[in-house]
Amino acid sequence: MSKTVVRPSRSDAGLGQLRLAFVEARPVVQVIFLIRFCAAALLAAPDLGPARLPRLLAMATAWFATTWVIYLINGIADVAADRLNGSRRPIAQGLLPINAATRIAAALVIVALALAALVSPLALVVVVLMLAVGWFYSFGRWPAKNHMPAF
Numbered sequence: 181m182s183k184t185v186v187r188p189s190r191s192d193a194g195l196g197q198l199r200l201a202f203v204e205a206r207p208v209v210q211v212i213f214l215i216r217f218c219a220a221a222l223l224a225a226p227d228l229g230p231a232r233l234p235r236l237l238a239m240a241t242a243w244f245a246t247t248w249v250i251y252l253i254n255g256i257a258d259v260a261a262d263r264l265n266g267s268r269r270p271i272a273q274g275l276l277p278i279n280a281a282t283r284i285a286a287a288l289v290i291v292a293l294a295l296a297a298l299v300s301p302l303a304l305v306v307v308v309l310m311l312a313v314g315w316f317y318s319f320g321r322w323p324a325k326n327h328m329p330a331f
Contacts, residue, residue, distance in 0.1 A: 197277075200270040201284045205251035213247045214240060235299050242295035245288040246307050250314030252285040257318035 202210075217240055225232065255262070255271040262272035270276035289311065296307040 197280045198284060200276040201252055201281055202248070204255045204270045204276060204281065205248045209251070210244065210247060214244060217243045238295045239299045239303055242292045242299065242303065242307055243310075245292035245295070246310050246314075249285045249288045249292065249311065250317075252281050252288070253314060254318045256281055256285075 296303040
């Protein structure tokens with residue numbers, strides 16, 4: 181009796197990698213970032229009406245993509261240390277290849293920048309600054325995470 185091997189299609193593999201990238205970004209932390217964003221939006225514009233909802237949703241999605249990118253690049257930067265520490269995160273375990281995580285992060289950067297640019301120039305500046313802080317925290321010659329008290 182022969183066994184049939186079922187391989188996932190390319191799209192199934194892509195969705196699986198996207199799911200693993202989200203797990204890498206710590207879903208609970210992402211929800212906390214979105215709650216903070218919503219709280220700030222409501223404090224800044226308590227009279228939020230239906231006319232402002234599309235911009236709010238666009239910026240919330242841009243912010244979500246931004247924070248997701250930051251956690252992905254941190255996982256990429258920390259892969260060696262995470263493997264030594266026995267981390268159960270997808271990149272450290274080799275379940276999410278670094279090149280796949282990098283491609284997903286690049287796509288999320290494009291989404292974040294495009295949506296923020298649609299919202300306003302200030303929104304774009306805020307997203308760029310957040311991405312820069314995330315990058316400099318994890319990468320570069322002297323990552324900020326290695327030079328900050330309590331890290």
